[in-house]
Amino acid sequence: MTMTEKLTLAAVPPGSRVRIVEVSEHPSTGRLLAMGLRPGLEVTLVRKAAFGQALYIQADYQQYGIRMDEAEAIWVEYEH
C-alpha cells in the first residue's frame, strides 16, 4: 500500500496503525470530532466485533467503539 492512497478506517485490516486525515460529512461528524476523533490523531484498529459491524479503536489514552458506517466517514493514511 502506498502512503498516498486514501482509504477509510472501515477499509483497513485489524492491527493497522493509521493517522486520521479527514472526517467527511456524516450524521455523526460533529460527534466524532467532539469525541476527539479528529484529523491528526493516530489510532489503531484493534479488532472487529463478532457480528462484524462494530470496530474497536485505540488512541493514545482512549478506546472507542464505533460502527462500520461511522468508520466510513473517517479517512486515514498509513503511518510512515
Place this chain on the structure above:
Amino acid sequence: MGGVRALNHRIALIGNPNSGKSSLFNHLTGLRQKTGNFPGVTVERRSGVLRLPDGTSSLRLVDFPGTYSLYPTSLDERVVFDVLSHPGCEDYPDLVIYVADALRLDQHLLLLSQIRDLGLPVVLALNLVDAALESGVQYDSSSLARSLGIPVISVNGRTGDGTGLLLQQIEQFYAMSWTHPSQAAPFTLEDGLASMVREIRQICPWVKYDFQALILAHHTDELTYLQPDEIRQIHEARDRFAFHPLKTQVREIMERFRSIDRIVREAKVPLEGVERSRLTARVDAIATHRIWGPIIFCVFLLFIFQAVFSWSTLPMEWIEQIFSVLGGAVKYALGAGWLSSLLADGVVAGLGGVLVFIPQIVLLFLLVAILEESGYMARAVYLFDRLLNKVGLNGRSIVALVSGTACAIPAIMSTRTITNRKERLITILVTPLISCSARLPVYALLVGLMVPAGRVFGLISYQALTFMGLYVLGAASAMLGAWIFKRILKTEEPGYLLMELPDYQVPHWRNVAYTVWSKVASFVREAGKIIVMISIALWFLATYSLPGRMAEAEAQALSNAATEQLDKVETEALVASSRLESSFAGMLGKALEPVIRPLGFDWKIGIALVTSFAAREVFVGTMATIYSIGSVDDDLGIRQKMAAELNPATGRKTYSLPMALSLVLFYVFAMQCMSTMAVVKKETGTWKWPLIQLAFMSGLAYLVSLVVYQGLTALGY
C-alpha cells in the same frame, strides 16, 4: 457573603461523559442530593446542597448530563445546551465547575472552551491527576490556568482530594464576585459570519457574546425559548449570509483543537520512563474477543439472573411476613370494621406490595452499578450492538431483558443507562413481555392442571417443557414487539454506536452505594404512591358492594353452610367466597364475562383478572377464595377443585385443555401488573406509554387466547 446563604445560587457541574463528574458530585454533596428530571424532559437531573467551608453558607449544585460539545447529539446533551445558551432560564448557573480527566485533557477542553465563550465563569477541576501521573502524563496547572485564563484545581473524585480547595475557590468567587476575564474567541469568525453574528445580536439584544449568537444560528429551530419573530429574523440572516451549519461547526471545532493542542503541549511536563498501563488492553483482548466476549457476558448475565431470582427470595419472604403480621396486628388492635379493613387490607397490604420489590431492586442495581462503574457495560454495548440494533434495541437492553425474568420493575428502572431515547423506550415497552417471577405461581397452577405428570423418554417432564415453552414464548414476543416498535416509533436522534470504552477501574463503593440508594428512594417515592393508591382501590372493589347485597350473600352462605353442616373453617371459606362474588369486583367479573367468554373464561376468571391486576400472583389467592379453599398455600386443593369443576352448560370439565391453555397464554402476554405501569409512568414521565403498553399487551393476550381456544375447540379438544 450574605447572599451566599440563599439556595437560589446555582453552580453547574459539567464535563464530558466518563470524566469522573458523578464521583466528584457525590463527594461534594454527600447524602444531601436528590434525583429528579429537568423541566419538560425525562433527562435525569441530580442536584445537591453544597456546604462552603465557612459552615453557614450553602449553595445548590446541579449535576448536568455528560456532554461532548454544545452541538448536541442526544436529548441528554440537548439539556446542557438549552440551559447554557439561555441566561434567563431557571437552571442557568452563576458559576460552572468543569470536570476534565487529566489523561484526555485535549478532548475534554473542547466543551470548556465553548462554555467560556458563552461568558460563563468557569473553574477547571482537573480530575484523576494521580492516575494520569501513573501513565506518564503530568501538567503544570499554573501554566494551564494562565493560558486558559481560569482557575485550575487538581482534584480526585474518587478520594475527594482537592475538594477543599475547590470549595475555597467557590467561596472566593462569591466573596469577590470575580467576573470572567473577557477572552477573545479562540477561533476567528470569517467576514460573512462576523456580519451575521452582529445581526443576530441586534435581533436578540440579550445575547452578550458572539459565540452565543453563532449557536443560536446553528440551532434556531430547536430552541423553545426563541420568539417566532426572532426565529424568522434569524432565518433571514442565515439565508442572507449563506450560513452553512456543518461546515462552520467543523471549522470551529478544528480551530478550537488547534489552540487546545498548543495549550496542552505547553503545560505538559515531560516524564521519562513511565509506560501506560496495559491492563485495559489485556482485559479487552479477552472481554471483547469475538468468541470469548459474548461467552463471558452470558456468564455475567447468568450470575445477575441467579442473584435477582434466587438471592432475593428470602428477604422478600421476610418483608411479606412482616407486613402480614402488621396487617394482623392492625386488625387485632382496631377490631372489625371498615377502618381496620382499609388499613390492614388496603394500606398495609399496598405498602407491603411496594417494599417487597426492594430486595430485587437492590441486588440488580448493585450488580449493574458494578458493571457500569468498572467500565465493562460499554463493552457489552460494543459486543451486541449489531445484533440488538436489528430489533431496535441497544447492548444495554440485554440487562433489562434478563432481569425482566425476575421482575420488570427493577429491569425497567435499569434502562436509564440507555442514552438513545428510542432504544430505551422500546426496551421499556417490551420488557414486561418477558415472563417474570410473579407469573410462576400462575404457570405452576395452570400447567399442573392441564399437563400430565409424565416425562419425555423418562428424562424431562412434560410440565418442565411446557414451562420452558412459556418462557420462550415471552422472550420471542418481546423481540417481535421490539422489531415492530422500531418501525412505528419516530425519532429525532440519529442512531449511532460511537462511544468511549473507558479504562477499566475498580468500582468505587461510594458511587455504587449512591446509585442503589437513589434507585430505591425514587422507586418508593414515585412508583410507591401509585401502587398504594391502586391497592386501596382494588381493596375497595373486593370489599364493598351495593347496599345490602353483600349482607344478603353472607346470610345466604351461612344458611347454606348450616344445611350442609360445614365446620367453622369451611363456613368461613364459603362466606368469603360469597362476599367476593357479591362485591364490586365480583360484579365487574360478571360484567366482563360476555367479553371473555370467547376465550373460554367464566365470571370467576373475570374476578381473578380484576384482582390480579394488582399483581399476577394474586390470581392464585383469588382462585382460592372463589373456590372456598381456606388456605392460599393449598395449591393442590385449588387445583383439585378447579379440575373437578364441571361446566353447567356443557356438562364437561370447565378447565378443559383449550380453556387452561387459553388462560395460561393470557397470563404470558397480558400486562396485569399495576407496579409495572407505575414504574413505566415514572420512567417515561407520562401516562401515555403505560396505557399504550396496557392496550397492546392486553390486545395481544386476548387475540392469542381467542385463537387458541376457538381453534382447539373447533378441532374437538
